[in-house]
Amino acid sequence: MASQEVLREESSRASFINDPKIRSLFFQTLVVIVLFGSVWWIVQNVIDNLQRLHIASGFGFLKGRAGFDISDTPIAYTSDSTYGRAIVVGLINTIIVAVAGIITATIIGFVIGIGRLSQNWLIQKICTVYVEIFRNIPPLLVIFFWYSGVLAVLPAPRDSYHLPFGSFLNQRGFYFPRPVWGEGSWLIVVALLVGIAMAWFVARTARQRQMATGQQFPVLWTSVALIVGLPLLAYVLSGFPLSFDLPKQSTFNLTGGFQVKPEFLSLYLALSCYTAAFIAEIVRAGIRGVSKGQTEAAAALGLRSGSILRLVVVPQAMRIVIPPLTSQYLNLTKNSSLAIAIGYPDLTATAGTVLNQTGQAVEGVLIMMIAYLILSLVTSAVMNVVNARMALVER
Amino acid sequence: MQEHDMSWVRTEMALAQPAPASVSGPGAWVRRNLIGSVGDTILTILGIVIVAWVLPQVINWAFINAVWTGPDRTVCATVAQGGIQPDGWSGACWAFVNAKFGQFMFGTYPVEERWRPILVAILFTALLVPMLIPRVPRKGLNAILLFLVLPIVSFFLLVGGVFGLPHVETSRWGGLLITLSLSFVGIAVSLPLGTVLALGRRSEMPIVKTLCVIFIEAVRGIPLITVLFFVSVMLPLFLPAGVTFDKYLRALIGVSLFAAAYMAEVVRGGLQAIPKGQYEGADSLGLGYWQKMGLIVLPQALKLVIPGIVNTFIGMFKDTSLVLIISMFDLLGIVKQNFSDANWATAQTAKSGLVFAAFVFWLFCFGMSRYSMYTERRLDTGHKR
Known part of the structure; x- marks a missing residue:
């Protein structure tokens, strides 16, 4: 008995370096030292650089006069407004295009996704072509395609296309009553x-x-x-x-009505088309993930095909679909930052302008990061609620 | 009570039923797949209408009405726009793509030095193709050449400044050269970095774990543009005065860090799918942490998540197009820059250039996704649950 105790003590003393606890403590201390060292070095450099460039740190600059105009202003904004307000305008624009894009992408995505499972050969192939095209080209390219390839070559205002309900389409955008x-x-x-x-x-x-x-x-x-x-x-x-x-046509322009600018239109259409291809794949995988036995059992119970879809297949498919769908929504929100490439004043664009004008790089990038993180967290929270309602209730 | 005799024997032959509709041949295929029911027929008609509306327009635009060669914009403009085409003409201006092809591929890389990127491309293809074909032996040597030797050789070949090669600034690189080099280096860096991050996230050391979680979630929560902003605006602030980074290198760091965070989540998925018995088995054999991970867990985990890894690669390949925001000219950037060339400005230029760029991106991404499907089938050892 006693000899065993001694043996154990000895062996544990011998494996002092090999003790997982001590090792982990050692490595973590090392990581912390390296981390603090580099952070301290970076902070010192930032302070030096800012002093050299005569930039005051802090968020006081948000109260300064912006001095630049924004083309789409959902809330009152002039160039006399503050930098803070400019960033808020950008944030609201991001939210508008993200919400509109999410709704449209979901509708197109579900239609295409169900179409890919259709018994109908032609419909199935058309949907496959759509998915394979849009999944394999960059979203920025789709945005440019709508912007410079389609909307920019529309006719000038006096030759506008007349659409139903008194709306018009020309190179300055879409006008509706x-x-x-x-x-x-x-x-x-x-x-x-x-x-x-x-x-x-x-x-x-x-x-x-x-x-x-x-x-x-x-x-x-x-x-x-x-x-x-x-x-x-x-x-x-x-x-x-x-x-x-109603928008009225005059010699050179359209007056009255509500104008949707081509920047918004191309961003919105591109994000919807692009994300829809991914949503279609998710929907397809979700529906195929419901085993055939479920459909057959429902049919054996005497349900009609419509009821089978509504009561048996869709509720189970939604459980598979919702988590990846959430990440697609987050991707769409993040991709809306591509607006900067065509000049739609979203959060990245306005915050970027503020950053360039004031030189407050650290604060500017920090604001952008926090704003996108909050948007992502809110979207995830909403989708988690939806997911919890859809989830299988087990005892 | 007498029982009723229910037995009944049919005395005459039943009428022959009509022969069943054929279940093979083109007629049956059309019946089954196109006009199975009323709804199906309506859908088919709808599909035919869509195809009949879109396809002729596309073919007309891209091939029949297209202009393939020409010196300047006049060949792609209508008479009213100062060109030679009849009014109402609409066709692709491949002459524009043709004239700018060199730029689209190499940017403003000096013309007399363009054999260097071409040589790199040839070396790359020569090493990549045997790597992708499973039957070709000596994969280890091939991988070392492709992932260690080739980057170094390419670096000296492309940048120059040694062995009598003239130095070429990275600011003169452009087009497909930037797209491919950014994504190749991004792939080569993000896979190991992402794996390390994933291991860190699953680590039992709380500090390491927390740091990895913070990095992964912060990067995944923000758009790539913000990351690129970050590296292009903030990196110079982080470094001592006078130390500057090349813009290309900054983009490289941004893209690699961004992809690594996504890669980490993909690899983590694979790590979680490995049953606990594998970890414990490795422990009981007396393997250390890195041996356990490198020999037992990662080979299985990475194999499980090949589709996810390739998806991340495809995403990164597409995302390289965003470097145009920090004014670098990748394939898409250089195509877009050439829209403003007055010599070629017509209504068709933008569309033609973008369709060309889309086609190039599509070829690469589609190829990658098909190859990943093939690998997935090949590596499927039947262990999938």
Whole structure:
């Protein structure tokens, strides 16, 4: 017994260098020393360089006058506004193009992805060609293609293409009627909100009743009637307050209406087309990931093919689809920074201009990084909520 | 109670059913794949309409109406635009691509020195092709030549300044030369770096793990443009006064770091998929950490994630086009720069140049993805669950 104790003590003493704990402690101390050393060196260099260039560090520069114009301003902005406001304008532009792109890319992606699984040979091949083309070329090239290849060679304003609903398309962008909200139009908005709330309530009650009694209720048509019908009713009751400001063609330009500039249009279209190809592949993989037995079992239970898709296949496919879909949404948001190449004033573009004007490189890059990190985290959080609702509830 | 006799025997022959529709041959194929049901037929008609609308336009534009050679913009412009083509003409201006081909490939690399990048390309192909064909022996020697010797040789060949070769500034590099060299070095750096980061993230040392997680997540959370901004604006600030980096080198660092973070996540996926028994088996054999990883875990893990690795390569290859933001001219950048050449400015120039660039990018990316599919099938040892 005693000899064994001695032996163990001896062996552990002999393997002092080989003790994993001590080794790990040693390596980590080494890493920390190297890290602090290089950080200290970098900080010293930065301080030296900034002093040499006479740049004051800190975020005080955000209150300075910007002095440059921004072409797309969703919130009030002039060249007299502050640098901080310029960056906020850029951030909002990024969010606008990201949200619009995500919605469109999801729709195109689902259509193409389901098309690739179609029994129909022709549709399947068309969708495959689409995916293989867009997956294998850089997104920047797609943006340039829309911008310089398609939109820039559209006719001049006086030869604009006339599109339905009084909209126009020319090399200065896409023009469509701008709604003018008259007296009492708040009633329409209220009616819309009430309609949505009631539709949600109807859907919930109908589901509960079906769970309890098995009786079904036409939820879809009731919801459509509520969401479309109530605002229409309000529109009539409040005396037609909504009118449209139509774009009018004059000799050299279009006046009135709402103009979507070609920079936004090409960025939005390119991001949608490009990301849709990836989403299509994700959707295809998701649907193929649901085993055939599920479909067959559902058919054996007597469900119609529409119900099989809606109740059995899609809910299971969504579980596979959502995590990679989230990363595609994040990619789209990050790719929206390519806007700088065609001059759409997104976050990278405005923050880059601020950075060049003030020379506040450290703060500028820091703001950009933090803003994109926050956008990514918010997107992930939203998709995690969706994922949690879709996830398999296990005991 | 008498039981009712239910037995019944048919006395006459049943009518012969019509022969079943043929299940082979072109007619059956069309019935099955194109007009199986009403919905299917509608879809087919829709598809035919799309193809009939798009395909003739594309073929007309790219081949029939295209201009292949010419001295300047007049061959690609309509009469109204000051050219020779009839009004309403629309076709690709391959003459533009033809005239600028040298620039698209090498940028402003001196014409009399262009044999150097061509020689590098030949050496690269000569080493890459046997590397990709599984049957060719001596893979180890081949890999050493490709990943260690070739970069050094290429560096001296391309940059020059030694052995009587004139020095060529990297600012004169451009076109496909930059695209390919950036992505090759990026690939060669990001795979080992990403593997180390992935191992660090799975490490049991809390500080190493935290640092790796912070690096990976921070880089993955921001766009490549921001990383490029970072290296082009902040790197000079980080270094002592007077020390400057070449712009090309800065882009290289940015692209490699960016790709390494993504690569790390791909490799981590592979590491996690290796059953714990493999780690424990290696431990019980008395292997040290690096032996365990290098001999047992990584060979299995990397094989599992080949598709992911190639996807990251493809992504990086496409991402090299972003260096034009920090005013370097890769293939896409140089094509775009040439739009402003007054000698070639027509309505078709931009479209033709971009389609050409897209075709080159597409060839490389599509090739890579097909090769990865082939490797995946070849390496599939049936262990996949």
